[in-house]
Amino acid sequence: MKHSLVTVCSAIAAVCLLPLTARAASPHGWTDNYSKAVEEAKAEKKYLLLDFTGSDWCGFCKLLEKEVFSTPQFSSWAKKYLVLVTVDFPHQTQLSAEVKSQNAELAKKYPAHGYPTIVVTDADGKVLATKVGYSPGTGAAKYIADLEAEIKKSGPMPTPSTTSGGNPQEPSIFKTARPSF
Numbered sequence: 001m002k003h004s005l006v007t008v009c010s011a012i013a014a015v016c017l018l019p020l021t022a023r024a025a026s027p028h029g030w031t032d033n034y035s036k037a038v039e040e041a042k043a044e045k046k047y048l049l050l051d052f053t054g055s056d057w058c059g060f061c062k063l064l065e066k067e068v069f070s071t072p073q074f075s076s077w078a079k080k081y082l083v084l085v086t087v088d089f090p091h092q093t094q095l096s097a098e099v100k101s102q103n104a105e106l107a108k109k110y111p112a113h114g115y116p117t118i119v120v121t122d123a124d125g126k127v128l129a130t131k132v133g134y135s136p137g138t139g140a141a142k143y144i145a146d147l148e149a150e151i152k153k154s155g156p157m158p159t160p161s162t163t164s165g166g167n168p169q170e171p172s173i174f175k176t177a178r179p180s181f
Contacts, residue, residue: 025093029075030084032099034106041083045160047151049082050119056090061116064134064143071140080121081158089115120151126153138171 030051031037041048051069053061068074069084078084087103088095095103110119113132120129129150138146151157 029078032085032086032088032095032102034085034102037083037085038081038123038125044083044084046081046123046158047128048085048123049078050106050110050121052087052089052107052110052115052117052119054090054115055086055088056093058115060134060136063136064116067136067138068134068140068143073140075143077144079107080160081178087112089135118147120147126154 016089027177034050037048040046051061051064053065055061055065087106088099089103089107105148109125110117110121110127110130112119118129118131119127129147131147131150148157
């Protein structure tokens, strides 16, 4: 009896401590490496979207992720125009010292006055749009339209010159067979 009680208590302790030792992972299509994201944005002629989030405690951040960022519609739109960067400030999830330091610097450069805060910049760091908070039920289509309208106040949407493979896009008329003479 004593042995099984120790086993149960050990299992409970392990489950309770799991969130403290887990490492936050960026969602699919997102990165937590700002330097690499800037390089990618420059190479692909895209903007950066910085998501200042509290991934493990912020209810509105979780709703934004669920109702907008995780949708195929947002993923498709973002893939054309943005490099997605998670700037996370979790309470329980452990981040590497490097990511913590990077996120603190980004918070100084682009102050978040609430969570979530979305900041869109060009590859040189110029702020093009900022959105603070999230209204539940907004959905991907309206969120994209609102974000795009804000970005367009600073200029046109980027025109990516590469595909995800890194090759220049070839107009479709050149993909058809040409007659030989």
